[in-house]
Amino acid sequence: MAISEELIAQFRATAMTRIETIEASWMRVLSVLAEDASLVIQREIHTLKGESRIVGFTDVNMVCHKLEDLVDVARARGYAVDDDFDLAVTMALRFMAMLIHKRIGSDLSGIDLPGFVRHIDGVLDRHEHTGRSRSGSMPPLLSRSVSTRMTSHLRTQLGPAAVDAFVEFAVAQGARRDRLRASWHLLRDLIGIQRAIVSAAQLGKYKPSAISLAKDLGKEIDVVFEIATAEVTTEVLAAIDVAALHLVRNAADHGIEPPAARIAKHKRGTGTIRLRGISRDGEYVLEVEDDGDGIDFERVRARAIELGLVPAGAIVDEARLVEVMCHPGFSTRSEANEISGRGVGLDAVRASAVDLGGSLTARTERGKGTTWSVAIPVPTLAVHNLAIRAPGLRFPIILDPSWRLLDSHPKMPIVVDLAAALGLAPSNSISTTFSFFTNGELEIGMACGNRPGHVDARRLITTPSTSIAEVATVDSIEGLLLRPDRIPGVLP
Amino acid sequence: MAVRLRVPPVDDPDFFAEVDFTTGAVLRLVGSADTIATPELAALLQTLHGELIAKALPEIVVDLRDLDFMAATCVRELVHWIEGARYKIRLRSNPTIVWQRHALPALSCFDTTLVTVEV
Numbered sequence: 232m233a234i235s236e237e238l239i240a241q242f243r244a245t246a247m248t249r250i251e252t253i254e255a256s257w258m259r260v261l262s263v264l265a266e267d268a269s270l271v272i273q274r275e276i277h278t279l280k281g282e283s284r285i286v287g288f289t290d291v292n293m294v295c296h297k298l299e300d301l302v303d304v305a306r307a308r309g310y311a312v313d314d315d316f317d318l319a320v321t322m323a324l325r326f327m328a329m330l331i332h333k334r335i336g337s338d339l340s341g342i343d344l345p346g347f348v349r350h351i352d353g354v355l356d357r358h359e360h361t362g363r364s365r366s367g368s369m370p371p372l373l374s375r376s377v378s379t380r381m382t383s384h385l386r387t388q389l390g391p392a393a394v395d396a397f398v399e400f401a402v403a404q405g406a407r408r409d410r411l412r413a414s415w416h417l418l419r420d421l422i423g424i425q426r427a428i429v430s431a432a433q434l435g436k437y438k439p440s441a442i443s444l445a446k447d448l449g450k451e452i453d454v455v456f457e458i459a460t461a462e463v464t465t466e467v468l469a470a471i472d473v474a475a476l477h478l479v480r481n482a483a484d485h486g487i488e489p490p491a492a493r494i495a496k497h498k499r500g501t502g503t504i505r506l507r508g509i510s511r512d513g514e515y516v517l518e519v520e521d522d523g524d525g526i527d528f529e530r531v532r533a534r535a536i537e538l539g540l541v542p543a544g545a546i547v548d549e550a551r552l553v554e555v556m557c558h559p560g561f562s563t564r565s566e567a568n569e570i571s572g573r574g575v576g577l578d579a580v581r582a583s584a585v586d587l588g589g590s591l592t593a594r595t596e597r598g599k600g601t602t603w604s605v606a607i608p609v610p611t612l613a614v615h616n617l618a619i620r621a622p623g624l625r626f627p628i629i630l631d632p633s634w635r636l637l638d639s640h641p642k643m644p645i646v647v648d649l650a651a652a653l654g655l656a657p658s659n660s661i662s663t664t665f666s667f668f669t670n671g672e673l674e675i676g677m678a679c680g681n682r683p684g685h686v687d688a689r690r691l692i693t694t695p696s697t698s699i700a701e702v703a704t705v706d707s708i709e710g711l712l713l714r715p716d717r718i719p720g721v722l723p
Numbered sequence: 724m725a726v727r728l729r730v731p732p733v734d735d736p737d738f739f740a741e742v743d744f745t746t747g748a749v750l751r752l753v754g755s756a757d758t759i760a761t762p763e764l765a766a767l768l769q770t771l772h773g774e775l776i777a778k779a780l781p782e783i784v785v786d787l788r789d790l791d792f793m794a795a796t797c798v799r800e801l802v803h804w805i806e807g808a809r810y811k812i813r814l815r816s817n818p819t820i821v822w823q824r825h826a827l828p829a830l831s832c833f834d835t836t837l838v839t840v841e842v
Binding site: 314315317318319320321322325326329332340341342343344346347350351353354357 | 798821
């Protein structure tokens with residue numbers, strides 16, 4: 232099956248970002264021994280390896296595998312590696328970058344992939360790499376530090392600053408407005424919600440590679456997609472994508488049995504991997520189900536004891552053993568092959584889900600199969616409520632959905648000047664009419680330049696619930712999503 | 724006599740680089756190319772690339788025989804230069820220096836039609 236140019240272009244862009252991330256993390260782990268950087272390196276390489284296989288970049292896949300070997304050795308040594316080793320990792324990353332950049336039809340005759348792989352093998356030999364044995368203890372614990380990535384939590388914390396930047400820009404004029412536009416747009420692009428669509432078409436790209444992988448392992452599989460199309464953020468889509476990649480590969484490699492073994496158990500010779508995507512209760516849930524042999528918890532338990540992850544003789548339930556399976560570096564395989572065995576896949580899936588406040592769980596039954604389930608919270612992306620135009624403000628104000636319009640004039644409303652409430656010059660308008668709103672507890676009046684009407688707004692900049700406003704768009708026009716109870720002086 | 728490039732060559736207490744166009748093009752790197760030398764080396768290689776293209780020179784010799792050490796960040800710049808090269812690059816090496824013995828053959832793997840290692 233031919234890989235589309237679009238998919239290859241997408242792979243190239245994503246792969247280069249991954250390589251840059253690995254390079255930065257590699258330099259960081261060598262200088263400060265940061266555990267988070269170490270884990271990022273492992274996850275990114277493993278994911279890049281899987282992705283490169285999907286798009287048929289077998290050369291990149293091969294160098295990825297060698298790079299994983301190098302990182303295994305470095306990690307086992309607590310990253311106390313010499314310059315020779317550092318050079319090898321650096322060149323391997325650059326070699327991959329070159330392979331990713333190469334164009335179909337261009338002259339590739341000068342690239343000596345076997346020679347380069349021999350070079351890496353030589354470095355591994357010099358550093359006493361012993362055939363990828365994993366029988367030793369877990370890698371040494373490195374120092375933990377706060378991730379510098381722009382997490383959703385950090386974005387929310389920066390949200391109020393972005394709201395201020397928007398308000399200042401929106402009311403500014405002339406050259407000042409041009410200058411503030413640049414600041415607002417920078418913040419908006421940096422921390423604004425970016426939307427993406429998760430769909431069967433998006434995840435279907437993993438089907439050919441899963442079938443090919445199974446074939447290489449002497450297995451036959453069907454991959455079935457039951458994916459509900461949903462609007463999510465780009466971060467959620469990326470996490471779903473990583474989960475689909477690793478869980479499908481794991482199912483093909485570890486879950487589904489060879490045809491003969493299946494037939495002996497009165498199963499169809501061809502195994503089935505079913506991906507189910509459901510949007511529910513503010514989460515997107517991806518389930519990857521296989522009808523394979525199920526998780527062998529005795530084997531997991533024995534391996535966990537061997538690696539010192541659980542004490543010998545301790546009573547450990549299956550839920551805990553599933554957690555152990557997601558531990559960085561855990562694998563029931565004693566040796567890594569080109570597909571699995573490094574204990575990175577499940578760790579990568581869990582980490583990308585947990586980073587977004589989600590979770591990874593498993594249900595399994597011996598002889599029947601396993602279902603891995605990734606649940607990731609999806610922020611509320613759309614809001615339907617009243618919008619008003621306020622004197623002195625040139626952008627729409629959308630009220631938080633907990634507020635509604637009052638039909639009659641309340642006896643003792645709190646009247647607010649929105650411009651002043653936002654820290655701007657008071658509008659002092661005398662020509663506008665007032666509308667009154669309530670959230671069931673408070674009643675406030677606001678000067679409105681129009682009759683409040685219902686709109687569909689899309690959240691753009693999120694803020695903590697204690698902030699006065701967020702930024703949202705109505706028909707692509709930027710405005711404020713207002714929490715009237717957070718206006719100074721409104722709360723008793 | 725060396726004909727210098729228009730930009731100042733890299734010259735710090737530990738690392739020295741110069742280009743000689745007297746007989747073809749020769750880039751000589753001497754000393755220890757530590758991380759701190761990376762921006763200067765990158766700038767030098769970028770200018771050198773422009774000069775080689777402008778002069779339509781078919782090849783350049785990179786004399787590394789007295790280069791005791793090269794940090795990974797500097798090698799990264801060297802790789803970047805090789806990726807954009809449209810001329811042959813002959814790496815003149817010193818096999819008694821360990822990093823050269825190990826790393827230079829790998830460097831030639833990026834493009835064996837352009838990069839050769841001479842002992």
